[in-house]
Amino acid sequence: MSEFLSMSGYGRYLWPAFALGFGVVVLNLVLAWSSLRSAKALARRRMEMRS
Amino acid sequence: MAWVWFHRFGSPPWVYGFARRWAPWFGAVAGVLMLVALYGGLVVAPPDYQQKDAFRIVYVHAPCATLSLMIYTTMAVSAAVGLIWRIKVAHAAAAACAPIGAWFTVATLGTGMLWGKPMWGAYWVWDPRLTSELILLFLYLGYMGLRAAIEDPQKADKASAVLAIVGIVNVPIIRYSVVWWAGLHQAPTKKLGADADMTGDMVWPLLMMLLAFTLYFVAVFLIRLRAELLRRERTATWIREVLA
Numbered sequence: 001m002s003e004f005l006s007m008s009g010y011g012r013y014l015w016p017a018f019a020l021g022f023g024v025v026v027l028n029l030v031l032a033w034s035s036l037r038s039a040k041a042l043a044r045r046r047m048e049m050r051s
Numbered sequence: 052m053a054w055v056w057f058h059r060f061g062s063p064p065w066v067y068g069f070a071r072r073w074a075p076w077f078g079a080v081a082g083v084l085m086l087v088a089l090y091g092g093l094v095v096a097p098p099d100y101q102q103k104d105a106f107r108i109v110y111v112h113a114p115c116a117t118l119s120l121m122i123y124t125t126m127a128v129s130a131a132v133g134l135i136w137r138i139k140v141a142h143a144a145a146a147a148c149a150p151i152g153a154w155f156t157v158a159t160l161g162t163g164m165l166w167g168k169p170m171w172g173a174y175w176v177w178d179p180r181l182t183s184e185l186i187l188l189f190l191y192l193g194y195m196g197l198r199a200a201i202e203d204p205q206k207a208d209k210a211s212a213v214l215a216i217v218g219i220v221n222v223p224i225i226r227y228s229v230v231w232w233a234g235l236h237q238a239p240t241k242k243l244g245a246d247a248d249m250t251g252d253m254v255w256p257l258l259m260m261l262l263a264f265t266l267y268f269v270a271v272f273l274i275r276l277r278a279e280l281l282r283r284e285r286t287a288t289w290i291r292e293v294l295a
Contacts, residue, residue: 009103010103010104013166013169014104014105014108018108020158020161021112024115024157025267028150028151028271029271031154032271035278036274036277036278039281040281043281043282047291047294
């Protein structure tokens with residue numbers, strides 16, 4: 001296991017690179033959902049104000 | 052069949068419904084493919100004879116880089132369609148692309164720096180590929196900044212569309228920078244077969260990861276497009292129906 005994590009000595013570059021890449025994958029999803037939630041809330045508020 | 056089936060993509064309620072139905076499917080397939088490709092890239096693929104295990108960064112760097120260019124191209128084409136044919140959905144699509152593309156450009160630069168340090172001895176060099184990719188990030192930021200700075204949505208659409216279209220010139224520059232100019236960044240790995248640069252068990256996880264990232268982009272783009280349409284179509288009656 002430690003051999004796998006060490007990645008022939010390049011683990012300190014490889015794992016942060018994967019964390020960054022997949023971190024952006026997760027972040028983009030979270031930000032998109034949050035943007036949709038706030039757009040829905042805004043649209044509902046507008047509807048309530050108009051009715 | 053008349054070539055009018057794609058006209059429905061100009062209808063905000065139809066596009067909203069399409070995005071709501073299909074985003075989870077694209078996301079689910081992308082997630083499964085990502086996990087399989089991750090296993091292939093980290094466990095199945097053998098170490099490179101020169102770069103050893105450091106080469107595995109390609110499984111995250113290349114998909115991020117490909118998406119950063121693909122998303123910009125999608126954004127510029129959508130902006131052009133919106134500008135020429137005055138289609139609101141196209142402007143919304145361009146606006147939905149920008150933040151996703153900007154984040155993938157950040158990931159491209161970051162993962163590239165982490166790969167560059169052990170290979171070149173430096174996190175950053177003013178290499179043509181790195182510099183043109185940095186300019187791409189500024190183009191994304193400029194596009195989003197311009198949209199945010201103009202209050203009138205129609206004026207914001209037009210001004211940002213012009214910027215997106217002008218900026219497309221940077222895409223082939225990034226793509227061919229490693230061919231046109233001498234730099235530290237390696238040339239594209241493209242040979243397959245007997246004299247391949249990469250063996251089959253190195254290539255399939257990369258191709259699968261590229262497909263997974265593309266499907267993932269479609270899923271996130273569809274979610275952002277729904278949000279963009281809700282913000283733009285504030286007075287439309289169909290909004291009341293979809294939120295009911």
